[in-house]
Amino acid sequence: MSKTILVTGGAGYVGSHCVLEFLQHNYNVIVVDNLVNAVKLENQEMPESLIRVERLANKKLEKYLTGDLKDQQFIDEIFANNHIDIVVHFAALKSVGESVAKPLEYYENNVSGTINLLKSMRKSKVTKLIFSSSATVYGDPEVLPLVETLPTGQTCTNPYGRSKHMVEVVLKDLCKSSPEWSVMSLRYFNPVGAHSSGDIGEDPQEIPNNLMPFVTQVAVGMRPELKIFGGDYNTPDGTGVRDYIHIEDLSNGHLKALEQITTELWKDFHPINLGTGRGYSVLEVISTFESANGVKIPYKIVDRRPGDVTELYADAKLANEKLGWTATRDMYDMCASAWKWQSKNPKGYKRD
Known part of the structure; x- marks a missing residue:
């Protein structure tokens, strides 16, 4: 079964890239989404991303439901009306800068929403969870690369990172309270790129908060230039350094986690980094994008963004040891696939 x-x-x-991976590996998938980061076109029953996912997988979702994790009754009904074996939890607000401006919304959505989900899971005796966490839980680190045994939460620089850390604290306490729980917290870095088909990719609904979609929107002519937040960091070229991970490597990491969590070996709370182990500066990303795609990216260096840190990159050895997972795609692959998606879909999932 x-x-x-x-x-x-x-x-x-x-989420959409992982759903595709799960469908392609014969899992039955129920998706719930509140459409904050998705596009649902007129007269369509599902978001456009999921319509394309079904086409790529040549397999239907078990069910799609529009709703919000802040609605406890809605979540209770999902578990009451469906047999669910495992939960993979992506739903969250995710902009560092926005979280500084709207902390209450981030704590309500990311922390309270997760607690509602866990309450429904406990009521229905569903005790296996893969949590989409973030490298921001490490805060502004004194040691690089980041390993899972480092302290978390102590130097978080923004409410987004603190909200992810708070959820991890809740999950650890939940696992301590009952030996039935199996939780994997995947701490990943900056997902970029798109599916190899170019049919699904990153489609921010407002001004992009992340580097790569901003680069591709400049490349396709949607925006006149790229703003680089900060050119005075203590890095070789003065711009911030991050561990970028190809979205297909990331979705494969979630698949490996799913395969592992079904075994009885995985009880309790397990944090695992998913990253390449290599940091790239903003200017390196721009340079690689230009050489991969033959497109010039005009940019301007502006003031630093509140909540950003100088450098973040992973030690991903544990993922290799425990999940048999390693990132296989480099920045050139990330840039090429991101441009394939954006040039094929200049307006993202919208058609006009």
Whole structure:
């Protein structure tokens, strides 16, 4: 019997790529999404990303539901009306800068929404969870690369990172309270790129908060130039350094986690980094994008953004040891696939 996975936030950028991976590996998938980071076109029953996912997978979702994790009754009904084996939890607000301006919304959505989900899971005796966490839980680190044994939460520079850390604290306490729980917290870095088909990719609904979609929107002519937030960091070229990970490597990491969490070996709370282990500066990303795609990216260096840190990159050895997972695609692949998606879909998932 195929396992049934509930995927929260499954119509968003990371969620949709993971849903495709799960469908292609014979899992039954139920998706719930509140459409904050997704596009649902007129007269369509599902977000456009999921319509394309079904086409690429040549397989239907078990079910799609529009709703919000802040609505406890809505979540209770999902678990009451469906058999669910495992939950993969992506649903979250995710902009560092926005979280500084709107902390209450971030704590309500990311922390309270997750607690509602966990309450429904406990009531229905569903005790296996893969949590989409973030490298921001490490804060502004004194040691690089980042390993899972480093302290978290102590130097978080923004409410987004603190909200992810708070959820991890809740999950650890939940696992301590009952030996039945199996939780994997995947701490990943900056997902970029798109599916090899170019049919699904990153489609921010407002001004992009992340580097790569901003670069591709400049490349396609949607925006006149790229703003680089800060050119005075203590890095070789003065711009911030991050560990970028190809979205298909990331979705494969979630698949490996799913395969592992179904075994009885995985009880308790397990944090695992998913990253390449290599940092790239903003200017390196721009340079690689230009050489991969033959497109010039005009840019301007502006003031630093509140909440940003100088450098973040992963030690991903544990993912290799525990999940048999390693990132296989480099920055050239990330840039080429991101441009394939954007040039094929200049307006993202919208058609006009």
